[in-house]
Amino acid sequence: MPAEPGPPGIRCEGIAKRFEGPAGTLEAVAPLDLDFAGGRTTALVGPSGCGKSTLLRMIAGLEAPSAGTVRIGGETPAEVRTRAGLAVGFQDPSLLPWRTVQGNVALALKLARRRADPKAIERLLTLVGLEGFGTTRPGALSGGMRQRAAIARCLVTEPELLLLDEPFGAVDELTRRQLAHDLPRLWEARGTTTLFVTHSVTEAVLISDRVLVLSPRPARVVADIPVTLERPRAEGVELTPAFAELAEAVSAALARGAAEAGPKGLAAQ
Amino acid sequence: MSTAESLPALRRLPALGAPFAAGLVLILLWEGLARLPGAEVLLAGPWDVALWLRENAGLMGRALAVTGAEAAAGFVLGNLAAVALALLAFALPRAERLIAALALLVFCLPLVATGPILRVLYGPGPGPQITLAALAVYYTTFVPLLVGLRAAPATWFDMVASYGRGHVAALIHVRLFAALPYLVAGLQIAAPAAFLGAMVGEFTGAERGMGVLTIRALRALDVEATWALATVAALVSIAVYAAIGRAGRRLLNAPPPVLLAPPSAARGPSPGRLLLRAGLAGAVALALWWGAMEAFDLNRFFAKRPGDVWAFLVTRPEAGAHRAELFGALGETLALAVPGYLAGLALGAALAVGLTLAPRAASLAMPVAVTLRAVPIVTTAPLIVLLMGRGPAGTIALVAVMIFFPVFVACLHGLARAPGQVLDVFDSYAAGPVQRLLHAQLPAMLPAFFASARMSLPAAMLAVTVVEWLATGRGVGALMALSASLSDYAMLWSAVVVVALATVAGHALLGAAEGRVLARYAGEQLR
Numbered sequence: 001m002p003a004e005p006g007p008p009g010i011r012c013e014g015i016a017k018r019f020e021g022p023a024g025t026l027e028a029v030a031p032l033d034l035d036f037a038g039g040r041t042t043a044l045v046g047p048s049g050c051g052k053s054t055l056l057r058m059i060a061g062l063e064a065p066s067a068g069t070v071r072i073g074g075e076t077p078a079e080v081r082t083r084a085g086l087a088v089g090f091q092d093p094s095l096l097p098w099r100t101v102q103g104n105v106a107l108a109l110k111l112a113r114r115r116a117d118p119k120a121i122e123r124l125l126t127l128v129g130l131e132g133f134g135t136t137r138p139g140a141l142s143g144g145m146r147q148r149a150a151i152a153r154c155l156v157t158e159p160e161l162l163l164l165d166e167p168f169g170a171v172d173e174l175t176r177r178q179l180a181h182d183l184p185r186l187w188e189a190r191g192t193t194t195l196f197v198t199h200s201v202t203e204a205v206l207i208s209d210r211v212l213v214l215s216p217r218p219a220r221v222v223a224d225i226p227v228t229l230e231r232p233r234a235e236g237v238e239l240t241p242a243f244a245e246l247a248e249a250v251s252a253a254l255a256r257g258a259a260e261a262g263p264k265g266l267a268a269q
Numbered sequence: 270m271s272t273a274e275s276l277p278a279l280r281r282l283p284a285l286g287a288p289f290a291a292g293l294v295l296i297l298l299w300e301g302l303a304r305l306p307g308a309e310v311l312l313a314g315p316w317d318v319a320l321w322l323r324e325n326a327g328l329m330g331r332a333l334a335v336t337g338a339e340a341a342a343g344f345v346l347g348n349l350a351a352v353a354l355a356l357l358a359f360a361l362p363r364a365e366r367l368i369a370a371l372a373l374l375v376f377c378l379p380l381v382a383t384g385p386i387l388r389v390l391y392g393p394g395p396g397p398q399i400t401l402a403a404l405a406v407y408y409t410t411f412v413p414l415l416v417g418l419r420a421a422p423a424t425w426f427d428m429v430a431s432y433g434r435g436h437v438a439a440l441i442h443v444r445l446f447a448a449l450p451y452l453v454a455g456l457q458i459a460a461p462a463a464f465l466g467a468m469v470g471e472f473t474g475a476e477r478g479m480g481v482l483t484i485r486a487l488r489a490l491d492v493e494a495t496w497a498l499a500t501v502a503a504l505v506s507i508a509v510y511a512a513i514g515r516a517g518r519r520l521l522n523a524p525p526p527v528l529l530a531p532p533s534a535a536r537g538p539s540p541g542r543l544l545l546r547a548g549l550a551g552a553v554a555l556a557l558w559w560g561a562m563e564a565f566d567l568n569r570f571f572a573k574r575p576g577d578v579w580a581f582l583v584t585r586p587e588a589g590a591h592r593a594e595l596f597g598a599l600g601e602t603l604a605l606a607v608p609g610y611l612a613g614l615a616l617g618a619a620l621a622v623g624l625t626l627a628p629r630a631a632s633l634a635m636p637v638a639v640t641l642r643a644v645p646i647v648t649t650a651p652l653i654v655l656l657m658g659r660g661p662a663g664t665i666a667l668v669a670v671m672i673f674f675p676v677f678v679a680c681l682h683g684l685a686r687a688p689g690q691v692l693d694v695f696d697s698y699a700a701g702p703v704q705r706l707l708h709a710q711l712p713a714m715l716p717a718f719f720a721s722a723r724m725s726l727p728a729a730m731l732a733v734t735v736v737e738w739l740a741t742g743r744g745v746g747a748l749m750a751l752s753a754s755l756s757d758y759a760m761l762w763s764a765v766v767v768v769a770l771a772t773v774a775g776h777a778l779l780g781a782a783e784g785r786v787l788a789r790y791a792g793e794q795l796r
Contacts, residue, residue: 062427081433088431094424098446098521107442111432157432 008073343402384473405466417451613672683717
């Protein structure tokens with residue numbers, strides 16, 4: 001099926017994941033029907049180990065679902081990947097230590113079978129605040145700088161779909177806030193469809209247009225909360241009553257999910 | 270003071286200080302010993318060696334050029350073979366065990382007997398020396414490289430996959446680079462091993478080279494020449510070892526800790542499966558052996574087939590006598606090899622552990638040990654024969670020295686791998702150094718200890734057979750020398766087969782012990 005014009009939406013039908021282990025079957029994601037509108041940013045929030053990363057990996061096609069289908073603008077994940085239409089930001093920045101920052105960003109273009117334009121890469125590095133670090137190797141960078149380099153790698157192929165798995169996980173609080181403010185502007189401007197896994201309530205509200213709260217394993221949707229704050233988010237938006245209300249709602253949904261799962265949910269952790 | 274500050278080379282002196290001082294002490298000690306009354310019949314000091322080298326510079330230069338060229342050719346060929354084998358084993362995961370088993374079997378061939386066989390197969394020329402040098406290096410590159418090809422974290426492959434690219438792109442962009450530190454580690458060990466292989470090849474009947482000069486010096490009881498040759502062999506090996514290490518450090522910005530031969534799976538397969546696998550590997554080895562002989566249509570007189578060895582040892586009327594001779598000699602050899610091997614293991618591990626309790630001494634001993642590990646010990650066999658005589662003590666000592674250095678270095682690396690946070694926990698309870706050693710450092714050392722023990726098993730067999738061949742006139746090494754000079758090729762081939770199988774069996778035994786010990790003390794090391 002040909003891709004529709006504009007940023008693609010994502011449609012998951014009955015998508016589920018079970019892992020067969022020596023200790024029996026582990027149900028990571030219960031059958032889920034999900035729709036993500038094109039061009040919007042959605043945060044997936046849930047307790048650790050609830051299956052949100054697995055969900056993201058299934059949408060990227062890195063993991064085959066045990067049941068159900070994923071369509072990205074009508075295409076399968078494999079088709080989208082083959083033309084480098086998506087990019088994944090991993091929890092670990094996953095930079096290759098033997099390549100410079102520039103080399104790591106250029107690698108994405110190489111893998112996407114596109115020509116690397118050093119000037120464009122330099123501009124992107126400036127945009128993520130790594131100006132002048134193009135020839136540095138990842139080993140010499142701080143955790144936050146590595147994350148930004150990884151995000152630059154995600155953006156360099158100008159993907160239609162951006163899948164970020166706790167991309168600020170390994171970063172200190174201060175840098176984290178800075179990144180959460182600065183980076184969405186980069187993909188918002190391009191109208192990229194973005195899915196964003198996090199367990200920080202503030203981050204979810206700050207970054208996204210919509211928050212999906214997931215239950216403890218196996219993941220179900222506990223709440224689907226639209227975020228109506230104005231874009232781009234203003235400096236200090238975290239201190240407004242509207243923001244606090246949304247954050248409250250997300251926290252309450254998280255607590256509800258945990259309570260409904262009860263001791264069984266805890267035992268599954 | 271101003272000179273030291275203005276010259277960067279001088280400012281780096283403190284870093285070089287420890288090995289430099291240790292080297293100076295060694296040289297002075299050596300000179301001092303050589304000047305003891307009565308020592309001149311055994312020991313030539315550095316001064317005598319230098320004088321001999323100046324007088325015989327032309328001869329030495331030509332011999333070094335010959336041996337160096339053979340070693341270099343063997344180094345290149347052996348490592349290319351290792352890379353090809355590792356890629357093949359990686360590409361065909363189902364055949365990996367078989368390829369690894371055959372590679373081990375070939376690595377366990379006793380070089381001193383393989384030499385004369387290759388000489389009759391190849392005819393005159395440097396072929397056997399080059400082949401022996403290649404045989405001495407390929408396994409120690411193959412094993413770490415295969416590990417290295419799998420050493421990258423899973424998310425790097427996810428990253429490649431997220432751009433829709435498959436295994437080939439992952440191999441080119443991730444695996445080959447991730448394997449480089451492992452390749453460098455293998456190449457570094459390979460340099461002295463190639464020199465050793467070339468010299469052993471020359472011991473077994475070449476026309477030119479340092480090995481030939483060594484034999485000549487030993488027969489003439491020329492003490493200065495013997496020491497000079499061993500010194501040059503050692504210095505060349507150390508230099509190449511250091512050069513490769515240096516090039517590696519320049520090439521790799523952050524080399525990860527490399528464990529050269531990680532243990533195999535925790536829960537081994539059932540004995541029946543193991544036998545089946547061993548049988549399959551054996552059958553393929555026999556088919557390859559037979560096929561190679563037939564393909565080149567080699568003369569049956571010296572190119573024995575599996576059937577000939579079987580007849581020689583089992584079905585012919587004189588088979589019983591042959592068996593008695595061969596196994597008798599093997600028994601004599603093992604009676605020296607096993608104590609030497611165990612002594613080398615024990616000394617290496619004990620000294621490493623001892624030094625951990627005295628960290629200052631460790632920082633001094635490490636560079637010296639790493640340097641001496643680069644010495645192809647077998648090339649110093651003549652010295653040990655000179656020093657300790659032709660009795661069992663000399664042989665046991667040589668084997669022990671051969672095993673000592675790799676085990677010692679591996680154990681020091683292993684001890685250093687004890688995680689800092691775990692040690693901090695011990696410190697937070699004010700636990701003493703012995704507690705730390707027993708509960709944190711020794712378990713961290715075990716995998717490295719076993720890996721080095723497995724890898725040095727063929728080295729022990731090589732050391733013992735070389736001494737027997739060159740000097741003592743006992744055991745299976747002497748039997749090989751005798752068979753080679755009498756053109757008794759059936760016995761020579763049989764000796765090769767039996768020694769290789771004995772070494773592989775020892776390797777398997779160690780592997781089993783390793784699995785049990787590690788399952789108990791270092792479970793995280795097993796996959």
